[in-house]
Amino acid sequence: MSDDAPALPAGVERRAFDGRERLCTRGEPVYGEPTDDGWRAWDAGRSKLGAMLSLGMDTGLAGGETVLYLGAANGTTVSHVADFAGPTYAVEFSPRPVRDLLDACEPRPRLFPLLKDARRPETYAHVVERDCDVLVQDVATRGQADVAVRNRQFLADDGRLLLAVKARSEDVAADPDEVFAAVLDDLREAYEVLETRSLDRFHEDHLGVVATPK
Numbered sequence: 012m013s014d015d016a017p018a019l020p021a022g023v024e025r026r027a028f029d030g031r032e033r034l035c036t037r038g039e040p041v042y043g044e045p046t047d048d049g050w051r052a053w054d055a056g057r058s059k060l061g062a063m064l065s066l067g068m069d070t071g072l073a074g075g076e077t078v079l080y081l082g083a084a085n086g087t088t089v090s091h092v093a094d095f096a097g098p099t100y101a102v103e104f105s106p107r108p109v110r111d112l113l114d115a116c117e118p119r120p121r122l123f124p125l126l127k128d129a130r131r132p133e134t135y136a137h138v139v140e141r142d143c144d145v146l147v148q149d150v151a152t153r154g155q156a157d158v159a160v161r162n163r164q165f166l167a168d169d170g171r172l173l174l175a176v177k178a179r180s181e182d183v184a185a186d187p188d189e190v191f192a193a194v195l196d197d198l199r200e201a202y203e204v205l206e207t208r209s210l211d212r213f214h215e216d217h218l219g220v221v222a223t224p225k
């Protein structure tokens with residue numbers, strides 16, 4: 012990592028695990044990750060946000076933010092987020108992973124699981140606070156830009172969208188670069204794109220995007 016890489020959020024550190032420097036947060040383990048003295052390694056190979064931070068993307072995260080997380084699955088990444096963020100709302104529409112997500116929530120009083128469809132924000136608008144600082148999105152669904160646009164309503168005007176675009180979820184056959192260009196075009200309806208980076212080193216055919224509301 013170069014010296015001019017953006018600072019990590021408070022509560023996220025680089026520490027040596029088995030001789031290798033890795034990102035980590037402080038909290039109860041969730042997915043069998045290595046731990047050391049209360050710190051849990053954050054596996055960038057299993058987490059797009061972990062990959063974005065490992066690659067030195069400027070996420071704007073400082074720690075303590077209010078977060079809406081779309082596509083929480085069984086809580087791998089959102090549990091790390093809740094270790095360093097403030098109130099964290101975790102939306103996932105598939106009941107099976109939500110069972111594991113509930114276990115991750117148990118020792119994390121600021122992590123709120125929502126069994127909801129991220130394409131229908133009106134179904135959780137009464138629960139999630141307005142003016143969230145950060146919207147993290149990692150939903151494996153067609154129409155990823157549309158999901159981000161629909162959920163813009165929860166984000167403060169100076170907030171950040173941290174989006175992982177999965178090319179194959181839009182079109183399994185298309186050239187990923189063409190898919191990314193089309194998704195970014197649609198995203199610009201509601202957001203200004205600040206940075207994009209291929210996540211290929213950790214996640215094949217994924218693009219990391221940092222954006223802010225227009």
Ligand SMILES: C[S@@+](CC[C@H](N)C(=O)[O-])C[C@H]1O[C@@H](n2cnc3c(N)ncnc32)[C@H](O)[C@@H]1O
Nearest residue numbers: 082084087088103104105128129149150151152
């Ligand atoms: C790649 S996984 C997310 C992994 C997770 N973000 C992590 O890093 O721990 C994508 C998740 O998006 C969920 N998903 C897909 N479409 C969704 C929707 N419309 N609303 C909510 N969740 C959705 C899937 O059920 C799946 O659990």
